[in-house]
Amino acid sequence: MERSSIHHRANDNYAYTTNAETLHIRLRTKKQDISYAGLIFGDPYISDKGQWQHEEKAMSISGSDNHYDYWHIYVKPPYRRIRYGFKVHSGDEEVIYTEKGFFNEPPNDPGSYFAIPYLHQNEVFGAPEWVKDTIWYQIFPERFANGNPNNDPEGAKPWGSEDPTVDNFFGGDFEGIIEHLDYLEELGINGIYFTPIFLAYSNHKYDTIDYREIDPQFGTKETLKTLIEECHKRNIRVMLDAVFNHSGYYFPPFQDLLEKGENSEYKDWFHPHGFPLKGGERPNYETFGFFESMPKLNxxxxxxxxxxxxxxxxxxxxxxxxxxxxxxxxxxxQPFWREFRKTVKDIKPDLYILGEIWHDSMPWLRGDQFDAVMNYPFTNHVFRLVASQTIHARQFIEEMTAVYQSYPTNVFDVMFNLLGSHDTPRIFTDCGEDVARAKLIHAILLTFKGSPCIYYGDEIGLTGGQDPGCRKCMVWEEEKQNSELLNEIKALILLRKEERLLANDGKFKFLDTTGNENIVAYQKYNDARSVVILINPTDVQQSFTLPFDLEGRSLTDLRTKETTKDSQFVIDGYQYKILAFNH
Structure with a gap:
């Protein structure tokens, strides 16, 4: 038994409440090292004749990555408090693992065990419920549609007349978005994420000049109100982009600092390292990256x-x-984000707070800051599986298992899953403009756990390389759109809305693919029903047998509506199956 690989802590993704009564507990062990794991648990204050009273329940493996197995169990402590440890077997060896280390027998002192002192209702992770059912669409307003040429910025180019650059404009605006809301509704979108819309110098608007004013190239505040009202009439939620890490170069307080230097009343609004302020390759004031046009706010x-x-x-x-x-x-x-959360949630409790973080984000997802982060690890692994084809199916399962196990399940339900954005190359370009692979990668997006987002134009096969190439004008001529890809994505969105388990109801796990490690298989399930997704990321036909006893039951292919009692399936290259059955 590899004791050094056995790991648990009584917080974060290893022990957390899913509601005020239920505790989800995880244990990590070396891969294929432990044959049994059980939870030993009891109330810390219940004893009989000096003996602490506890019980034992078997845990089950919820997933495996490259190095570890993950065991889990749900328990409901009757008095909403618990002390617990683990019994683990490896061959003939059995040990008890607690907060105080390893023992040969369960310690009698409850103080030796891991502790959850009390399950408080207000400590349950509380992201808005509506996010679980939301399919997002990211709009870069300057490039979606030009509805009013009269507010075009000076020097704006005719729509789509040239490739995007760091400084060209095409006149996209709010009126153009309003004109195409029916298109988004027909696609199945019920959430729009707008990149910044506030007054700024650039075409991307991440260099804010005035946080309280709309950039006039997009329209007026009244136009924005109309846009949001029209969205809400269609049950489409609206999320704006807040750039609070840094301002723009022409933000008045920074201009005052440039002019007055050490005598500026705004000196402490920024992080100057000397006066006068100097830009260039390495500014003498702190910035986002080393961009002199984006001074970091204090x-x-x-x-x-x-x-x-x-x-x-x-x-x-x-x-x-x-x-x-x-x-x-x-x-x-992080103290700022804690105040931010309290401030905005006091006004609108079901407001969604989404952080842009590209790495392990657990410190921000403890319920006191963000509801979710942009799930770039998901983006990266799906890209490597289908687009660049630099990992195979088994690697994808292992690497995504590590990501999934690194967060509580109720956090993962509302994670913002994306394939691309204004910061990454277009997914259709990354897929070599292969329609089959583009459809497959969207199938993963729209059947996985989390809240999926489509970057504008990805659904019609818009192409483009790294920023600014990924910021092309939306193509509205139907004959220039990839209708095959568009129709596939529409069908997937409709399926996700019709089948609750394809959204975020129920539980999730990857299936054992030992019989064919070229297949990605995962199950979304509850006590009554399962949906299984089979993904073939290779260009050759693969077969897979479901690891379930299906005697007396039939499966339904949710795409074709055909039923079968066979548990073996053949999946063509770059194809997928969505199968449902009742328990």
């Missing part, structure tokens, strides 16, 4: 904090937005 400064929190509430109160996406969220101090 969010620990009370005046900056007050200003930004007032901005965050203004757009909720005046425009009834449904979410904030937080740019470069990991570079802003």
């Amino acid at each position: 969010t620990a400064n009370p005046d900056v904090k007050k200003y930004l929190l007032e901005v965050s509430t203004y757009w909720i109160e005046e425009f009834d937005i449904d979410g904030w996406r937080l740019d470069v969220a990991n570079e802003v101090d």
Whole structure:
């Protein structure tokens, strides 16, 4: 038994409440090292004749990655408090694992065990329920549609007349979006994420000049109100982009600092390293990256904090937005985000707070800061499986298992899953403009756990390389759209809405694919029903036998509506199957 690989901690993704009564507990062990894991648990205050009273329940493996097996169990402590440890077997060896280490017999002192002192209702992770059923569509407003040429910025190019560059404009605006809301509704979209819309110098608007003003190239505040009202009539939620890590170069407080230097009242709004301020390759003031046009804000400064929190509430109160996406969220101090959450949730409790973090995000997902983060590990693994084809199916399962196990399940339900964005190459380009692979990669997106997002134009096969190439004008001529891909994505979205388990109801696990490691197979299930997704990421036909006893039951192919009692399936290259059966 490899004792050094046995790991648990009584918080975060290893022990957490799914509701006020239920505790989900995980244990990590070396892969294929442990034959049995059981939970030993009891109330810390119940004993009989000096003997602590406890019971034991078997745990089950919920997944395996390259190095570890993950065991889990759900328990309901009768008095909403618990002390617990683990019994593990490996061959003839049996040990008890607790907070105090390893023992040959269960310790009698409950103080030796892991502790959850009390299951508090207000400590249950509380992301908005509506996010679980949301299919997002990311819009880069400058490039989606031009509905009013009269507000085009100076020098705007005719729509789609040239490739995007770092500084060209095409006149996309709110009126253009309003004109195409029927298109989004028909696609099945019920959430829109807008990249920044506030007054800024650039075409991407991540260099804010005024956080309380709409950039005039997009329209007016009245136009935005109309846009949001029209979205809400269609049951489409609206999420705006908040750039609180840094301002733009032409943000008035920064201009004041440039002009007055050490005598500026805004000196402590930023992080100057000397005066006069100098830009260039390495500015002498802190910035996002080393971009002189994006000076970093001092969010620990009370005046900056007050200003930004007032901005965050203004757009909720005046425009009834449904979410904030937080740019470069990991570079802003966490005390600020805690105040931000309390401030916006006091006004709108079901507001969605989404952080842009590209790495392990558990520190921000403990219920006191964000509801979710952009799930770039998901993006990366799906890309490598289908687009670049640099990992095979078994590797994908193992690597995604590690990601899935690194968060509580109720956190993963609302994670923002994406294939591409304004910061990454177009997925159709990454797939070599292969329609079959593009359809397959969207099938994974729309059947996986989490809240999926489609980057504008990906559904019609828009192409483009790294930023700014991924920011082309949307193509509206139907004859220039890839209708095969579009229709497939529409069908997948409809399936996700019709079959609750394809969204985020129930539980999730990868299936054992030992019989054919070229297949990705995962199950979404509850006590009454299962949906199984089979993915063939290779260009050759694969077969797979479901690891279930299906005697007396039939399966339904949710795409074709055909039924069968056979548990073996053949999947053509770059194809997938979505199968459902009742228990």
